[in-house]
Amino acid sequence: MGTPALKAPRRRDPDPGVFAWAGPVLRHVQAVMGTMVSFEIRIGDAEAKAAHVALARACSRLERADAVFSTWKPNSPMSLLRRGEMTLGEAPAEMAEVLELCKVARELSGGCFDPWAMPGGIDPTGLVKGWAADRALGELRAAGVRAATVNAGGDLASFGGPGPGWPWRIGVRDPRAESALACVVESPGAVATSGCYERGPHVIDPATGCPGTRCASATVTGPELWLADALATGLVVAGEAGLALIEAVEAYEGCVISDAGSIAMTGSFPVAT
Amino acid sequence: MRRTPIVLAGTAAGLAAVLGFHTESLGTNVVATPSGSSSGASTGKSTTTTTGSSSSPGRVSSSASTTTTTTGTTGTRTALGADVQYRYGDLELQVTVTGSRITNVEPVVDTAYDPRSSQINSYAEPLLVSETIEAQSAAINGVSGATFTSQAYVQSLQAALDKLGIK
Numbered sequence: 001m002g003t004p005a006l007k008a009p010r011r012r013d014p015d016p017g018v019f020a021w022a023g024p025v026l027r028h029v030q031a032v033m034g035t036m037v038s039f040e041i042r043i044g045d046a047e048a049k050a051a052h053v054a055l056a057r058a059c060s061r062l063e064r065a066d067a068v069f070s071t072w073k074p075n076s077p078m079s080l081l082r083r084g085e086m087t088l089g090e091a092p093a094e095m096a097e098v099l100e101l102c103k104v105a106r107e108l109s110g111g112c113f114d115p116w117a118m119p120g121g122i123d124p125t126g127l128v129k130g131w132a133a134d135r136a137l138g139e140l141r142a143a144g145v146r147a148a149t150v151n152a153g154g155d156l157a158s159f160g161g162p163g164p165g166w167p168w169r170i171g172v173r174d175p176r177a178e179s180a181l182a183c184v185v186e187s188p189g190a191v192a193t194s195g196c197y198e199r200g201p202h203v204i205d206p207a208t209g210c211p212g213t214r215c216a217s218a219t220v221t222g223p224e225l226w227l228a229d230a231l232a233t234g235l236v237v238a239g240e241a242g243l244a245l246i247e248a249v250e251a252y253e254g255c256v257i258s259d260a261g262s263i264a265m266t267g268s269f270p271v272a273t
Numbered sequence: 274m275r276r277t278p279i280v281l282a283g284t285a286a287g288l289a290a291v292l293g294f295h296t297e298s299l300g301t302n303v304v305a306t307p308s309g310s311s312s313g314a315s316t317g318k319s320t321t322t323t324t325g326s327s328s329s330p331g332r333v334s335s336s337a338s339t340t341t342t343t344t345g346t347t348g349t350r351t352a353l354g355a356d357v358q359y360r361y362g363d364l365e366l367q368v369t370v371t372g373s374r375i376t377n378v379e380p381v382v383d384t385a386y387d388p389r390s391s392q393i394n395s396y397a398e399p400l401l402v403s404e405t406i407e408a409q410s411a412a413i414n415g416v417s418g419a420t421f422t423s424q425a426y427v428q429s430l431q432a433a434l435d436k437l438g439i440k
Contacts, residue, residue: 029435036426038435040414129420151431154418162414171430173418178428184413195419217419 021146021163026051032062033129034072035153037136042162044146054143058136058150065132068092071123082121098124098131105230110245112234117206130192130229133157137225155192155232157225169272175216175257182217182257184272190225194218194232205237214239215256221270222252240264 026041026048039058043051068091070076077095080086088096102115102124111117115124133152137159140148147160149168161167167186174180175197185191195217196203205212218235220228227249235242235254246254247266255265265271416430426432 027435031423034422035420036423036432038415038431149415151415151417153420153426154416154429154431155420156415156417158415168414171413171416173416173430175419178430181413181416181430185417187415191415191417193417193419198419198421198425219417 023146024048026055028055028059030059030062032059033066033070033132033152035129037062037133037153038149038151039136039140040149040151041140041145042147042160044144046144046146050143051140051145054139054145058139061135061139062132062152065094065128065135068094069098069124069128069132071120071125078124082123098128101131101226102127102230105227105234108227108245108249109231109234110238110242111206112238112242112245113230114206117209118204119209126194126233127226127230129153130155130157130190130225130227134190134225149187152225154198155190155225155229156187157190158187159189172219172255172257173217174261176261182263183255185219185221185255186270186272188221188251188270189223190228191219191221192225192228192232194229194236196236203233203236213237214241216259216261217257218242219255219257220246220252221254222249228252 021042021044023045024043026039026043028039028041030037030039037059039055041051041055067073068076069078071078071082073079077086077091081088081091081095088099099115099122102113105127106114106116113126115122115126129152133150133155134157136152137148137150137157140150141159147158147162147168149156149158154173156168156170158168158170170185170187170191171181172183172185172191172193174182175195194203196211196213197216201211201213203211203213213236215236218232218239220232220235222228222231231246231249231252231254235246235256238245240256240258243254243256243264243266246252253266253269255263255269255271257263413434416434418429418431421429
């Protein structure tokens with residue numbers, strides 16, 4: 001089959017100066033959770049001040065998620081829980097919420113995403129970043145801005161689009177080339193990608209407890225990032241065979257890029273044309 | 274590397290959205306001149322920029338961030354930008370727009386804080402500059418990929434988008 005599909009589709013876009021939402025654009029980059037989180041906010045008719053307040057709240061959400069769930073910070077509630085020095089009842093309330101979501105994701109992924117099968121104790125990292133970005137985005141939505149994207153180190157939560165009837169277009173990085181895209185998708189709300197090309201073989205196969213993936217990268221789209229993030233983590237372990245599982249999850253779609261560079265995707269994966 | 278121009282074309286179109294120029298400004302040059310903060314002692318961890326027709330908004334109070342506000346009115350030919358402060362250096366881009374096309378992008382300030390960053394920048398910037406100019410048609414608003422570390426961010430496509438967007 002070779003490497004036929006690795007070509008970003010070309011499209012003549014409407015002139016952004018004409019078709020974009022009127023009003024200011026607010027951008028922000030925040031260092032948090034061991035990565036950089038980029039915000040793009042189309043303020044629209046909302047009060048600029050309200051948008052800035054919402055952005056500050058959104059950043060606080062991310063900082064808080066990092067403080068509670070970091071497995072790198074030795075004294076985070078997550079680390080204490082892993083070492084048996086804190087019970088779930090003693091942990092902050094969002095701990096139980098996230099672990100509940102982890103169970104849902106584990107089931108939907110057929111066990112390919114399993115925080116309980118990680119070496120060193122329970123590790124919800126593959127879901128937390130997406131969950132935190134969902135909450136950050138919620139702050140912006142509540143402020144009444146027209147549209148926004150939150151890109152948490154490569155996983156994006158968004159609503160609206162850069163202009164009326166114009167979806168956010170998200171490039172999926174080619175796992176083999178830093179400056180190239182494998183494809184472009186129109187975001188249905190969440191776009192998450194998992195792969196080993198950035199931070200080495202850190203994705204654990206729950207079946208073996210060892211690092212292991214069956215493709216170069218996996219991308220999952222859907223309405224919410226917590227689940228897209230977790231499913232992408234599972235899909236990169238499962239490889240192309242895992243697409244059947246994604247297909248079974250309503251409103252979620254997946255795409256797998258093999259080590260050789262070929263792309264396989266579910267039937268309704270929202271590739272931009 | 275056939276795909277690269279398309280990627281950075283997106284960058285260019287994103288910039289177009291920020292600058293808010295219109296096609297009727299054909300034949301004129303728009304130069305986005307960097308301005309704003311120049312503090313060498315800043316934490317360099319975060320940058321916030323607002324562009325557009327809003328009145329000046331308030332500061333964002335957040336532990337690891339610096340906030341810069343710029344205003345450029347939609348439809349006008351001059352946009353002011355702020356420099357982007359990264360952990361590993363400052364980068365300012367001067368963008369020249371002719372009509373609805375970006376005709377030149379060049380870094381005007383390139384202060385890397387350590388030799389390794391210099392190396393990264395010298396690799397990343399020529400790519401950014403040449404490819405931005407080459408193709409203009411496909412727009413992307415973000416890049417999804419395996420999670421990068423905050424150190425690796427500076428080399429990422431998302432950083433390129435943020436850089437140009439912030440201008």
